[in-house]
Amino acid sequence: xxxLTTLEERRHGDTLFPLATYSLNYPKDxxxxxxxxxxxxxxxxxxxxxxxxxxxxxxxxxxEGDGVIINGGTLHRAKTKSGRSCxxxxxxxxxxxxxxxxxxxxxxxxxxxVLNYLAQQGKILKSSNEDDLYIxxxxxxxxxxxxxxxSLYELEIKIExxxxxxxxxxxxxxxxxxxxxxxxxxxxxxxxxxxxxxMHKNYEKSLSLRDIxxxxxxxxxxxxxxxxxxVGKTVFEYxxxxxxxxxxxxxxxxxxxxxxxxxxxxxxxxxxxxxxFKKMTGVTPxxxxxxxx
Numbered sequence: 001x002x003x004l005t006t007l008e009e010r011r012h013g014d015t016l017f018p019l020a021t022y023s024l025n026y027p028k029d030x031x032x033x034x035x036x037x038x039x040x041x042x043x044x045x046x047x048x049x050x051x052x053x054x055x056x057x058x059x060x061x062x063x064e065g066d067g068v069i070i071n072g073g074t075l076h077r078a079k080t081k082s083g084r085s086c087x088x089x090x091x092x093x094x095x096x097x098x099x100x101x102x103x104x105x106x107x108x109x110x111x112x113x114v115l116n117y118l119a120q121q122g123k124i125l126k127s128s129n130e131d132d133l134y135i136x137x138x139x140x141x142x143x144x145x146x147x148x149x150x151s152l153y154e155l156e157i158k159i160e161x162x163x164x165x166x167x168x169x170x171x172x173x174x175x176x177x178x179x180x181x182x183x184x185x186x187x188x189x190x191x192x193x194x195x196x197x198x199m200h201k202n203y204e205k206s207l208s209l210r211d212i213x214x215x216x217x218x219x220x221x222x223x224x225x226x227x228x229x230x231v232g233k234t235v236f237e238y239x240x241x242x243x244x245x246x247x248x249x250x251x252x253x254x255x256x257x258x259x260x261x262x263x264x265x266x267x268x269x270x271x272x273x274x275x276x277f278k279k280m281t282g283v284t285p286x287x288x289x290x291x292x293x
Contacts, residue, residue, distance in 0.1 A: 017154050018094035021146040025087040032078035040092045042070040043139050048087035053078040057229050065127035067136050071118045089143045098161050114168045131171040135164050191216040192230050203243050204266045244280050251289045258285045
């Protein structure tokens, strides 16, 4: 069973060069990305197979050669398409690496408008589109440069990133980017994030729907609908998923009785804990502990 991380705390790169690339391979019918969000900009390119990506409330199917740009703060998750595997590369970068610290003419006229556009809706990259294909190939080159880490690799990567923003600016059109209406977007995404963090901090307690929806500042009915649309699980499916994931380390790394582990992750009834644990992992807590000790 995969470890669940929602607000991603992993550092991508380091303080002086906040960029990292990843090559990931997943077998058919598997979860590719658990639900999470982070402040960095993320470029994903499917190199083999097919993946279904969920960005906030949008579902996107990406075939081999396609990609997507995911803005920081976007709730996203992914899975392989039924019966198919999925391999992809990810380039995760702090936007400050691209824009720098100075609010100069380049940032004001070109970088910031593109970032503003991506903040509104992200961008799908289709290999059938000439400009998108150019960006996809640049991202593959960045991945190679980052892995080789030869002399001047940081400079070479920044040059390639600026090429991407130049292409985006030209392909999207100056007027389109410069005149995007700054609409006051719904706070529902942030409300759901607040609810997720509330559950993470209080999972060991007895939580009611009223408790969780109140943390989001939403009515119970509207909260349930919005939560399912953004997270892909009902409120209590997610809460149980988080609790079971939390119990894994307790079972592996401690000698606490299973009844105590059950209580510490928020299950008041050990039988129900065992039932949900087996449903999610395929084995009972006792068998899981035996296999992992």
